[in-house]
Amino acid sequence: MNSDLIQYIQEAKVSGMSDGEIQAELLSVGWNHGDVRQAFLDNISPELENPPIEQSEKIEAVVSVRGLIKHYGSVRAVDGIDFEIPKGSILALLGPNGAGKTTLVRMLGTLITPDSGQALIGGHDVIKSPDDVRKIIGLTGQFSAVDMVLTGRENLVMIGRLCHLSKLEAENRARELLIRFGLSDAADRQVKTYSGGMMRRLDVAASIIAHPEVLFLDEPTTGLDPHGRIELWHIIKELVAKDVTVLLTTQYLDEADHLADQIVVIDKGKIIAKGTSQELKAQVGGDVLELHLTDHSQAHRAAAAIEALGIEKPRIEELEAHIFMPVRGGASVLADAIRRLDQARIDLADIVLRRPTLDDVFLKLTGHVAG
Amino acid sequence: MKIISETLILVKRSLIRYTRVPQLLVFSTIQPVMFVILFAYVFGGAIKTSINYVDYLLPGILVQTTLFGAMMTGIGLADDISHGMIDRFRSLPMSRGAVLAGRTISDLLRNVFVIFLMVGVGYIIGYRFEGTFMGALGALFLMLLFGFAFSWISALIGIAVKDVETAQSAGFIWVFPLAFISSIFVPVEGMPKIFRLFAENSPITYTVDAVRRFSVNQPVDYTFWASIIWLAAILITFIPLAVRQFRKIS
Numbered sequence: 001m002n003s004d005l006i007q008y009i010q011e012a013k014v015s016g017m018s019d020g021e022i023q024a025e026l027l028s029v030g031w032n033h034g035d036v037r038q039a040f041l042d043n044i045s046p047e048l049e050n051p052p053i054e055q056s057e058k059i060e061a062v063v064s065v066r067g068l069i070k071h072y073g074s075v076r077a078v079d080g081i082d083f084e085i086p087k088g089s090i091l092a093l094l095g096p097n098g099a100g101k102t103t104l105v106r107m108l109g110t111l112i113t114p115d116s117g118q119a120l121i122g123g124h125d126v127i128k129s130p131d132d133v134r135k136i137i138g139l140t141g142q143f144s145a146v147d148m149v150l151t152g153r154e155n156l157v158m159i160g161r162l163c164h165l166s167k168l169e170a171e172n173r174a175r176e177l178l179i180r181f182g183l184s185d186a187a188d189r190q191v192k193t194y195s196g197g198m199m200r201r202l203d204v205a206a207s208i209i210a211h212p213e214v215l216f217l218d219e220p221t222t223g224l225d226p227h228g229r230i231e232l233w234h235i236i237k238e239l240v241a242k243d244v245t246v247l248l249t250t251q252y253l254d255e256a257d258h259l260a261d262q263i264v265v266i267d268k269g270k271i272i273a274k275g276t277s278q279e280l281k282a283q284v285g286g287d288v289l290e291l292h293l294t295d296h297s298q299a300h301r302a303a304a305a306i307e308a309l310g311i312e313k314p315r316i317e318e319l320e321a322h323i324f325m326p327v328r329g330g331a332s333v334l335a336d337a338i339r340r341l342d343q344a345r346i347d348l349a350d351i352v353l354r355r356p357t358l359d360d361v362f363l364k365l366t367g368h369v370a371g
Numbered sequence: 372m373k374i375i376s377e378t379l380i381l382v383k384r385s386l387i388r389y390t391r392v393p394q395l396l397v398f399s400t401i402q403p404v405m406f407v408i409l410f411a412y413v414f415g416g417a418i419k420t421s422i423n424y425v426d427y428l429l430p431g432i433l434v435q436t437t438l439f440g441a442m443m444t445g446i447g448l449a450d451d452i453s454h455g456m457i458d459r460f461r462s463l464p465m466s467r468g469a470v471l472a473g474r475t476i477s478d479l480l481r482n483v484f485v486i487f488l489m490v491g492v493g494y495i496i497g498y499r500f501e502g503t504f505m506g507a508l509g510a511l512f513l514m515l516l517f518g519f520a521f522s523w524i525s526a527l528i529g530i531a532v533k534d535v536e537t538a539q540s541a542g543f544i545w546v547f548p549l550a551f552i553s554s555i556f557v558p559v560e561g562m563p564k565i566f567r568l569f570a571e572n573s574p575i576t577y578t579v580d581a582v583r584r585f586s587v588n589q590p591v592d593y594t595f596w597a598s599i600i601w602l603a604a605i606l607i608t609f610i611p612l613a614v615r616q617f618r619k620i621s
């Protein structure tokens with residue numbers, strides 16, 4: 001039923017219009033918002049899901065997931081997920097708590113068996129040959145899986161030995177990783193004396209001790225301070241530069257934005273969007289006008305005053321007296337908005353016109369804020 | 372073989388833990404020491420045994436100590452599960468059995484230490500081992516086999532409940548009656564019929580009686596073999612059950 005729409009979008013794209021422009025135009029000629037969004041998804045996904053043959057030969061997909069499903073009782077924790085990760089790239093799985101991220105990672109890491117669907121890691125099937133998968137993956141779970149009583153070095157050597165490195169190899173590799181992850185001073189201290197960030201780095205180091213081709217990181221930066229997060233980001237980028245393929249889950253939109261080559265947004269076990277950070281932001285279309293009021297009781301009046309300028313209805317966060325509204329038209333909109341707000345006698349603390357963030361995308365796609 | 376080196380690596384891990392946290396060892400001996408004192412000096416006077424009560428009691432206490440020590444296997448596994456260590460091991464290309472074997476074998480080694488410690492405590496309060504050197508080895512072997520077999524039962528419980536507190540209470544619920552309805556502290560002859568029937572056929576009674584015979588230099592009799600059969604049956608049943616339960620962790 002939306003084939004007209006899809007055809008229109010495809011033609012418009014060929015003519016060089018941006019997604020945001022196409023979307024705005026479709027809305028302005030009276031198409032229903034939901035249909036347009038669906039058409040964009042339908043239009044965008046086939047390209048990403050089934051890359052043309054020539055392309056997939058060029059870029060080797062190290063992780064390939066098709067129709068993966070996992071039930072817990074009547075709940076579909078993961079409900080038909082498809083994606084591919086090319087070698088040496090990062091895919092971020094973005095979604096709120098309970099979206100199914102951890103379940104998905106645990107299936108790919110061979111810790112739980114999918115109910116149906118297929119997942120290939122380096123060509124090995126996670127259901128049929130989990131042992132082969134385990135030889136080429138590293139997995140860092142949501143909570144640090146290191147022995148608190150052992151020292152950092154002992155932990156790494158133990159994991160290395162369990163991955164069948166020789167004693168000497170394991171010791172050398174442990175030394176190398178301790179230096180690289182800034183843990184050499186603490187190497188011979190018990191892990192229980194480590195800070196959260198150090199423990200997390202040791203955990204990641206343990207996951208890569210046997211040079212995995214694919215690394216799964218489940219919310220690697222949750223609970224870290226900003227400094228710790230940035231350190232971990234560096235480490236992840238370094239790994240990818242060495243051709244490691246990474247799948248990480250995160251609730252932080254800025255993290256996905258910063259690290260990922262490809263972002264898959266999931267909610268309630270389903271993919272609701274995928275693409276690069278740019279592509280996802282384009283789905284919001286145009287810019288976002290953001291108002292911060294000094295008095296939250298004025299929020300509704302303020303929203304009414306600027307409503308006519310938006311390409312969508314303004315969204316009010318009453319508690320913090322913030323208003324967000326997607327707009328088109330650049331700085332003139334800003335001037336217009338200020339004039340209207342002034343006429344309505346609204347007290348502004350701040351007003352900004354900015355590029356959409358992934359927060360805006362997430363909100364638009366799911367109707368609720370991430371996290 | 373792969374599984375052997377993996378098991379040894381994990382045994383080493385557990386032993387390092389015991390040397391770093393000696394409290395684990397100390398606390399696991401405080402309870403049996405309290406039992407020794409309680410029974411030798413408080414209840415002992417009222418318990419009639421064919422031999423000196425301290426000589427009767429100590430072999431029982433040694434078996435009880437290994438029995439309670441076996442509960443640590445399940446608690447340790449539950450602890451590793453709740454801290455994500457088991458997930459880490461499961462994501463490695465290593466044998467599933469090694470994780471369980473590593474834990475049960477390190478608990479066996481710990482039992483060696485605790486048994487010697489408790490014999491030392493026994494000597495302070497007047498216990499004397501009167502058997503031969505071979506008898507001592509036989510008794511040690513039987514107690515270690517006993518502890519090892521019960522470690523696997525404990526392992527199954529620990530993996531099934533996955534949580535330290537539950538593993539602790541789930542362990543003691545069945546261990547307590549089993550320990551008291553046996554010949555550990557008192558002769559079974561004085562028990563009411565049903566209890567006596569239970570006690571007489573319990574692997575604990577067989578093991579304690581066999582160890583006691585070694586201790587007072589009596590020849591090996593059916594109690595020794597009945598104990599071996601019981602323990603073999605437990606191992607044959609519970610090793611596969613524990614490994615199967617381990618594979619089912621998700």
